[in-house]
Amino acid sequence: MDYHSFFLGRDQQSYSGQDHGMVYISVRLIWIDRTQSWSLYLTAQVDGCDRYALCGAYGSCNINNSPACECLTGFVPKYPKDWNEADWSHGCVPKTPLNCGAGEGFLKYSGIKLPDTRQSWYNRTMDLDECRDVCLKNCTCTAYSSLDITGGGSGCILWFGELIDIRVYTEYGQDIFIRMAASELPAYGSSKRKKQARILVIALLSFGMALLGLCLMLYVLKKKPKREGIILDNPGPIQDFTTGSENDDLELPLFRFATIAYATDNFSVKNVLGKGGFGQVYKGILTEGQENKEIAVKRLSAYSRQGLHEFKNEVLSISKLQHRNLVKILGCCIQEEERMLIYEYMPNKSLDSFIFDPNRSILIDWSKRFRIINGIARGLLYLHQDSRLRIIHRDLKASNILLDHEMNPKIADFGMARIFGGDETEAKTSRVVGTYGYMPPEYAIDGLFSVKSDVYSFGVLVLEIVSGKRNRGFCHPDHNLNLLGHAWRLYKEDRQLELIDKLENESCNPNEVLRSIHVGLLCVQQCPEYRPTMSTVVLMLSSETTLPEPKEPGFHTGRYLSKMDSSPVKQEGSSTNGLTITLPAAR
Incomplete structure (x- = not known):
């Protein structure tokens, strides 16, 4: 039997139901020649997504969805x-x-x-x-x-x-x-979000930086000194900062804080000259008319152990003093919590930076050293006898001797000084201040001080200038003596010239060296009564008079240092030349 089969395509499908996720029926017919008709051969179920291009271009069909x-x-x-x-x-x-x-x-x-x-x-x-x-x-x-x-x-x-x-x-x-x-694309979206996040972060940072810059600018504008008048008009009397009472007019100019801040470039670190117990010292340039004047500004630190008492003491001590061998004070600044002293600037800084430095000590030959010794002696004489006030310095040491352009000595730092009135020549304190190696025995042990206390410190200083060695910490291979003990030993053995700094051998005047050592040993004698006054010292240094024989120095063994170092002390300040200390006097 001949036959032809025919498949009803998707355009000739029948269906039931109204849902587009419906099931379609596929029918296959066979042509029969004998009967000249189509006969059903088979039927099969197909889903809606089998229809060609049902969802059009870029559409997808999912039989499980509705619509599909x-x-x-x-x-x-x-x-x-x-x-x-x-x-x-x-x-x-x-x-x-x-x-x-x-x-x-x-x-x-x-x-x-x-x-x-x-x-x-x-x-x-x-x-x-x-x-x-x-x-x-x-x-x-x-x-x-x-x-x-x-x-x-x-x-x-x-x-x-x-x-x-x-x-x-x-x-x-x-x-x-x-x-x-x-x-x-997802990567683009992520990149876009990251870009937006970056833009947001940058905007926030920019705003934050701008806000911070504005705050800093306002702070600087508030703190930045304006160039007002240098000295206050009619400053009036300086007050007692501890009791609130007023003292007599100290004839000391009062500077504006803004003026000093401007002169020191707002107390820049680059202008720091040094630091002591009082606080930091700054170099400044003060404009007076058409001229610039170099100054040194001593600023009381908020953390200083030497506080208002020492500030007031220095102002009272030095404000009325005028001598070529005393550092000149130009004025002070008192504003709110600020306390500052303004001095003339000493370009060569302190004596200890020369005599104890092997590289710089060669810059001061014997003639300069002898002139420095004489200058210090005249400055002390003025303090003890010739000024309107009798002043005991109580902290004379190499770091408190400043040098000007011509290497002339200037006694500085009067924070520990005491003023004597009338015929007063001696006092006792329970608050011992000074520096190890320069304090005389009666002061360090019993708290007794007088003009002879400064004489002792001057004697130590003379021996240090001659030898170029520190008294405290002096070391010799042949003995355990300090510098005073070593000088005393050489004196007794008539070998005084061995004490001199080797760098001075060629420039020294032996007679001046011997006289300086002799005077130094007279000044450091243990008993204060045996020590000469400064008027006698000045005379002995400048003349050829016969000198008395010195007696044994005080604190010359060198062993007292470790004993004192082991006892508790209240440290008042420091320098490269030892510690300025305050400690209770022994009972």
Whole structure:
């Protein structure tokens, strides 16, 4: 029997139900010549997604969804109204139109049936990366995928034009990479978010920096000194800062804080000259008319152990003193919590920076040293006898002797000084102040001080100037004596010239050296009554008179240092020449 079979295609299907996810019936008929009619051969069920191009271009069909059609990610319905009425034939279009070469890329879709391949091209030897590169270079290429998915995938297939007849499979689907505008790619979104975050962070940082800069500017403007008048008009009497009572006019100019701050470049670190128990000392340039004057500003530190008492004491002690061998005070500054003393600037700094420095000590030969010794002696004589007030310095040492342009000595630092009135020549204190190595025995042990206390300190200083060695910490290989003990030993053995600094051998005057050592030993005698006054010292240094024989020095063994160091003390300040200390006197 001859026959022909005929399959009712998708356009001749019957269906039941109203849902687009419905089940369709496929019918196969056979032509029978004998009867000249079609006879039913078989029927088969098919789902709605088997209809060709049901969802249009760039639409995907999923039988498990209702409705079954939806646009691929990154695409929107071409005609939204028709799409919502279940007319999907017009399909979808890219949400962002493609612009070839503007950072386009590919978005991966997984688990789908690949589109119609009537507008495709393939290559069996290319891998997926090569496939991507070829597609990206061709602006008409809309997607690519692996040609063969077996064995991990191989080959390349490219689509050109619209992608039609795509459906979603729950399993056994394939991967396809569809061309997208840069803005639709996840990496772009992440990059865009990162860029936005960076912009936000930069904006916040810029705002914060601007706000901080404004605050700093306001602070600087508030603190920055303005160039007002240098000296206050009619400053009036200086107050007692501890009791609030007023003293007599001290004839000491009061400077504005703004003036001193301007002169020191707002107390810049680069202008720091040194630091002592009182606080830091700054170099400054004070403008007076058309001239600039160098000054040294001693600023009371908020953490200083030498506080208001010492500040007031120095002001009272030195404000009325005028002598070429005393440092000249130009005025003071008292404003709120600020306490400052303004001195003439000494360019060569302190004596200890020369005599104890092997490299710089050669700069002061014997003639300069002898002139320094005489200058210190005359300065002390003025304090003890010739000034309007009788003043005991109580902290005479090498670091408190400043040197001017011509290496002339100036006694400085009167914070520990005491003023004697009338015929008073001696006093006792329970608050011992001074520096180890320069304090006489009666003062260090019993708290007794007088003009002879300064004489003792001067004697130690003379021996240090001659030898270039410190009394405290002096070391000799032949004995355990300090510098005083060593000088005393050489004197008794008539070997005094061995004490002199070796750098002075060629420039020294032996008679002046011997006389200076002799005077120094007279000044450091243990008993205060045996020590000469400063008027006698000045006479002995400047004449050829016969000198009395000195007696044993006080504190000459050198062993008292470790004993004193081990006892608790209240440290009042420091310098390169030892500690200025305050300690209770022994009972």
